[in-house]
Amino acid sequence: MPFVDAKITVPVSRDKRDAIKSGLGKAVSAFGKGESYLMVGIDDEYSLWLGGRELEKGAFVSVSLIGDTPDEGCSKFTADLCELLERELGIPGDCVYVTYHPMMRTRWGWNGDTF
Secondary structure (H helix, E strand, O other): OOEEEEEEOOOOOHHHHHHHHHHHHHHHHHHOOOHHHOEEEEEOOOOOEEOOEEOOOOEEEEEEEEOOOOHHHHHHHHHHHHHHHHHHHOOOHHHEEEEEEEEOHHHOEEOOEEO
């Protein structure tokens, strides 16, 4: 179950949240998953600074997954994510930062147990 936690500097309307969630549902195919396995968090109007300056339009996205994160899957997801944020929110790719956090099944809990 991938979890995509997005901290975004601009306001995100309900329609844009839905579009981003759906776009991420397609993008997780880079990891062999579909939207039915995806959890998304969007924290908008978030303050981000880079190089001492506040970003007007920017995003920091953290992706947690069970198991390994192959390099090619991370590259594809990053490309798809940047394109999505540019299209939906006007955030340029050079202001989008993504981190990946692979987790062992025994370190991810759900429904009273671990995977």
